[in-house]
Amino acid sequence: MVVLCVLAATTFWVLNALNKDNYSTVVNQPIEFYYDRNEFIAVEELPSSVRIEIYGNGWDLLRKYFRVNVVPFPIEMTNPSTQDYILTSTFQRALAEQTAPTQLSAILEDTLHINIDSIVTRSLKVDLDTSRKILAGNFRFASDIRFHPDSVSVTGASSIIEQKQGTIPVVWDEEELSHDYSQMLPLHVPKEHEDLIYLETEEVLVEFEVVEFLAGNRRLDIRTINFPSSVSVNLGDSTVVMDYLVDEREVEALKELEFDAILNYRNRNREDSTVQVSLNKVPPFMDSIRFSPDHFKLIYD
Numbered sequence: 001m002v003v004l005c006v007l008a009a010t011t012f013w014v015l016n017a018l019n020k021d022n023y024s025t026v027v028n029q030p031i032e033f034y035y036d037r038n039e040f041i042a043v044e045e046l047p048s049s050v051r052i053e054i055y056g057n058g059w060d061l062l063r064k065y066f067r068v069n070v071v072p073f074p075i076e077m078t079n080p081s082t083q084d085y086i087l088t089s090t091f092q093r094a095l096a097e098q099t100a101p102t103q104l105s106a107i108l109e110d111t112l113h114i115n116i117d118s119i120v121t122r123s124l125k126v127d128l129d130t131s132r133k134i135l136a137g138n139f140r141f142a143s144d145i146r147f148h149p150d151s152v153s154v155t156g157a158s159s160i161i162e163q164k165q166g167t168i169p170v171v172w173d174e175e176e177l178s179h180d181y182s183q184m185l186p187l188h189v190p191k192e193h194e195d196l197i198y199l200e201t202e203e204v205l206v207e208f209e210v211v212e213f214l215a216g217n218r219r220l221d222i223r224t225i226n227f228p229s230s231v232s233v234n235l236g237d238s239t240v241v242m243d244y245l246v247d248e249r250e251v252e253a254l255k256e257l258e259f260d261a262i263l264n265y266r267n268r269n270r271e272d273s274t275v276q277v278s279l280n281k282v283p284p285f286m287d288s289i290r291f292s293p294d295h296f297k298l299i300y301d
Contacts (some may be wrong), residue, residue, distance in 0.1 A: 015170070024055035024105060029095070035080045041157050042051030043196060044115040050088060052095070053105040073098055080116035081158070085236035087111060117157035124199065125151050126187070126204050127167040135210055136176035138245055140287070141209035147204050152187065168199075170206060182207045213245035213287055216254075220261040227265045233275065233296040242278055243290045250285035257283065263296060273298045 028049040033042075050073075073095050075086065088107040096104035127146040135141070146153045150166060154161055170185040186203045218239045224233065240261035246254050260280045275298060277291040 002275060024053060026051060026053050026108065028052075029099070031071060031075055031112075032072040033077065033080075033114070035074050035077045037117055038081050040116050041119050041196060042114070042116050043157050043159060045206060046114055046116075047112050050112065051108040052099070053108060054099055054102040064202075071098070075112075077116075079228050080114065081118040081225075087113050101200070117159050120155060120158045120161060121153060121155040122161050123151045124154050124161075124164055124168040125166060127169050128172060128206065129169055132172075133175065134172070134177055136178040138213040138215070139153060139210045140180050140207040140213055140247075144208065146207045148207070149201065152204070153200035154197055155200070156193075160193050162197050170204060177210060178212070179251055182211045212248050214248050214251065215243070216243055217241055217243045218252070218259065220259050222277075223260045223262060224263045224264070227263075230301045231265060232299045232301075233263060235296070236291075238296075241292045242279070245289075247285035247286045250283075253285070254283070261291065265298075268298060269295075273300070 025117065029052045030049050031047060033046050043284060058078050073091070075091060077083075077086075088110055092104070092107055094106070126149070128143075128147075129144050130145070147170075154164070169188045171188045172185065174181075183206055184203050187199055187201070189197065189199065218241070220242050222235055222240055224239060227233075242259065242261070261273045262278045263281050265275060267278065274294045274295045277293070279289060282289065
């Protein structure tokens with residue numbers, strides 16, 4: 001019985017207190033931004049509320065605190081991509097009218113930060129990152145990498161599209177290829193950008209041919225050029241062994257070529273008085289050329 005009396009008294013006191021005026025509290029006032037969503041897109045999540053201090057009748061404050069029938073305050077923008085913040089002082093009077101019958105004492109945040117881009121459409125070239133290892137061992141590209149289509153139309157946030165620098169990569173998960181390639185591959189859009197840009201085409205055909213380069217070696221005669229009479233190298237019976245890779249389609253053509261190991265005095269290393277071995281000709285179908293020995297010591301009279 002005592003408990004019921006205390007509860008009833010407390011309830012009566014609370015109800016009586018809520019009927020009084022001149023209470024104050026801090027609440028989160030919902031806000032909503034209005035702009036042309038066909039022309040602009042929010043790159044980052046926009047603020048959904050602003051903290052305000054209000055005063056008035058206890059019942060009104062209680063409803064505001066628990067957001068009972070609280071309508072978001074509208075913030076209209078005609079060209080939001082040209083600004084990255086909004087001063088709350090610009091809408092304080094309008095917000096005060098909406099918070100009635102409570103009275104707006106202050107907006108506790110002076111600035112709302114926003115990041116809204118204009119929506120643009122651009123054509124981006126399809127690209128494949130060939131800096132990573134794609135081909136196996138001694139295989140090389142035998143053709144250009146072809147994309148069908150070779151460019152795609154992209155629509156979305158201007159700042160995100162500008163980051164692409166005119167290209168968009170395909171998603172590549174193949175490694176150590178040793179054969180010609182022709183596959184449909186998806187275009188790569190980072191997960192954080194998926195809601196910010198739209199691709200007219202989401203995958204493209206990627207094609208290229210490959211060729212194997214075969215290992216070989218050859219013993220070369222040495223020829224010196226541009227040496228002054230006072231400088232020489234001790235060749236003796238020395239020869240140079242050249243190791244190389246050659247396009248498998250050009251093995252017969254390689255057999256027809258004569259090579260010399262060249263020691264060119266003009267290319268000497270002045271710091272250690274040596275001269276590097278070079279080749280008198282380097283056909284385009286050879287690769288990874290190495291010499292043993294690869295340099296000789298200069299002898300000055």
